[in-house]
Amino acid sequence: MGRIHYKLKKRFYRLKAFRRKGFGVHSPFTFHLIVNVIEAKLSYYAFGQLFPYRKIIVNALKSKIEVGNIDKDLVKKYKEEIQIIKSSEAHDRLLFRLMNFARPKKSAYFGDGVGLSIAYMAKLDSRNEVSCLGQGDVFRDYSDDIFQNYMGIKNYKSVDYSSILEGKPEFDFLVFSENTSEEILSDFVFNSERILAKNGMIVIQHPHRNDSIHRFWNQMKKAERISVSLDLFHMGILILREGMQKQDYVRKYRF
Template sequence: MGRIRYKLKKRLYRLKAFRRKGFGVHSPFTFHLIVNVIEAKLSYYAFGQLFPYRKIIVNALKSKLEDGEIGKDLAKKYKEEIQIIKSTEALDRLLFRLMNFWHAEKSGYFGGGIGFTIAYMAKLDSRNSVACLDRGGVFPEYSDDIFRNYMGIQNYKSFNYNEILKQNPKYDFLVFSENTSKEILSDFILNYELLLADNCMIVIQNPHKNDTISLFWKQMKKLEKISVSLDLFHLGILISKDGMQKQDYVRKYRF
């Protein structure tokens, strides 16, 4: 998706979005979620622990670029990853709060790249393991080294997507990054019932960033299983919860 088109989508979102603090929301559950979780911006001890590593990883990736020992295609991926890590701290903190609010017991992460979000998900509760289902082929070894050997994060595990489908795992909290592969997203739409618990929350990072993730966001919102969608532009939240009527919200949120 071109930069100009992306900016136009962002401007349209601002015109459509409701003001903050939950006004215009009639569901008590959703009102509580907006006011006391999304807008509250509470801080947690884990945030301070993770903050220094974001800068360390960015500097390490920049150093590899400056060495000039990687090809043009790989250099592009490094630059994209640097931008993602630099710009997503507020997103990751909100995701942590959402996961805490949901009391997630079985969580999973889809997406290539470093996947720094995994660290936030794993930090929430060391007793629960985060399943990583589509990490790509460029950065997994590097991020594993950072997570395990420098940050001391052990409670996550990579799985083959096709193999995990056979296990009917029923996740109650899933995160999709904007660089999740098109093949995985297309297959998930067909097989989501094998992967999702009856009550679950799905978070999509930057759902308007590219055509692939934007289409996935639109398709997921239409599913009968999804009760509530919250479009914060840089983050999309989907909720499946018993007893809730289908509602779609577009909310202004300053990250």
């Protein structure tokens, strides 16, 4: 998706989005989610603990680029990851609040890159393990090193996507990064029934950023089991909840 197309989508979103907090929302559950979780920018102790590592990771990736003798494709990946980490603090804080609200039994993160969002997910409750799927070899070792040896985060594990299809994992909280592979996104749409729990939440980071994640967002919104979709432009939230009427909301939210 080109930059001009992306900017046009953002302008169109601003025209459609409701400005006020819970205005126009009739579901008590969704109203509470918007007013008391999404809009309530509460601070948590974990935020202060994780904040310094954002700058440390950015500087470490910059130093890798400055060393030179690196493949051009790898340099591009490093630069993209630097931009994601620098601009995603508010997104990760909201992700933490959403997960704190949902209190999931089984959570998973899909996406390539360092995946700093994983740290926020794992930090919520050290007793619950976060499954990480689709993380490429480029950043996996680096992520493991900084998460385990510096942050002290150990309650996560790398899982091969194909292995979860062999059973019925019933994830009730899933996060999809915008750099999740197109192959995984397409397959998930097809196999979501056997992967998802009856009730839960799916968070899609930057659902309008590129063609593959945008297509995934639109496909999942239409899925029969999705009760509510909330489009915050930089984040999409899908709610699975039995007994709820299907609704799609576009909300104006400043990250």
